[in-house]
Amino acid sequence: MDTDEELVKRALKGGNHHYGVLVQRYADYLFGLGMRLTSGNRELAEDISQQSFLKSYSYLKSFDSRKTYKYWLTGIAVNCFKDMIKKDQKYTDLDSGSEPSYSPQLEGNTGFFDLIAPLTEDEKILFTLKYIYEYQINDIADFLDLKPGTVKSKISRALEKLK
């Protein structure tokens, strides 16, 4: 089986089908991450995973092979989610409690979504990356362009809320 790095190199040489292999390989992973970040909103999760792959392809030249493709993709997906909640009125409508412009179909482990419900979107990202995906504080700080100390304090604030 070809490694991610090999596929990235081949895709850069002009083979879209090589990138297709990467899409297939990480489609479910990104979808899962999207589902967790959006508290089970399938449509938004699909949007996040698709946008992440599109962005990843656009910036494929800047992929740093010292880190894994999955790690890089995770960072892109998290930032796609952040962009989406900034731009997408549909999503903020849901959060603010005003009447949503459409009815999302929420799926997945409702216990987890109920648990993280009191958290802000930023805290949901931090909590999910730390406790579900078990990323290190430094990695999370890298994804979100924050200082490790800030990440730590935000996570402890989130945990306080959940107690």
Next chain:
Amino acid sequence: MNSFEEIVKQEKQVSYAQRDRELFSFYTLTLIAQEQASKKLKTKLWACLIFFTLGLFIFFSPIYQLMGDLVVHLSTIEIIDIFKMALVSYGVAGLCIVLIKRGAVVFR
């Protein structure tokens, strides 16, 4: 009520899957191809615009010279020079048109 650790442990075991991974992959690659085609088209349009502007400049330069000469040096117009310049200008413009029509070589 489940404890915090228990809920997190349960969530870790949940695996989410796209409805149709093949279709998702195909659609994503189609979007990528579409974006690439759009970028290529934009490049071509810019190239066309530059050629068109250059063409216009070449086409109309003899007219400006003629008009200038008519106004400033009405009595000393060098008709031969104007015809020479027009010939060269139209020649270059014609060459550009031929290249654009055969396009592939220029724009690829």
